[in-house]
Amino acid sequence: DRSASAQDHGVVREAMSHLGKPYVHGSGGPDTFDCSGFTSYVYRQFGVDLPRTCEGQYVCGRPVSRDDLQPGDIVVFRNTYRAGISHVGIYVGQGMFIHASNSRSGVKLTELDSSYYAPRYAGARRIF
Numbered sequence: 001d002r003s004a005s006a007q008d009h010g011v012v013r014e015a016m017s018h019l020g021k022p023y024v025h026g027s028g029g030p031d032t033f034d035c036s037g038f039t040s041y042v043y044r045q046f047g048v049d050l051p052r053t054c055e056g057q058y059v060c061g062r063p064v065s066r067d068d069l070q071p072g073d074i075v076v077f078r079n080t081y082r083a084g085i086s087h088v089g090i091y092v093g094q095g096m097f098i099h100a101s102n103s104r105s106g107v108k109l110t111e112l113d114s115s116y117y118a119p120r121y122a123g124a125r126r127i128f
Helices: 009-016 033-045
Strands: 062-064 074-078 085-093 096-100 107-111 121-126
Touching: 009 033, 009 085, 009 096, 033 096, 107 121
Parallel strands: none
Antiparallel strands: 062 121, 074 085, 074 121, 085 096, 096 107
16 A cells, blocks of 8 residues: 555646746746745645755755655656756656756756766655
8 A cells, every 4th residue: 555656646637738938046946946946836836845955955854765656656867067966856757857947948858867867866855
């Protein structure tokens, strides 16, 4: 008897509804986002208050192995624009995650195995 997953809560559907919105550093939505602002905004729609930083989100919920990822899990990356934990997104399934990427591309889908993100993968957290 498994607990309801984030997918059941509509987290992925909510996240996908923001595809293409602009990235603005320090922004927490609903019209513009940075990476942790995006994940915290999406989860707030389901009554979950996540910390507003990547590092804070990296210790929320419980850790999930990469092989056990489920849609709605938070995926965390290190050494992106700065050293240490520095980027988060939401896993959507089929090896893809949605994230507020950067000021050039905004909220978009990216493969976990992409040449940029694969070596920077730090882990994942299950919130629900």
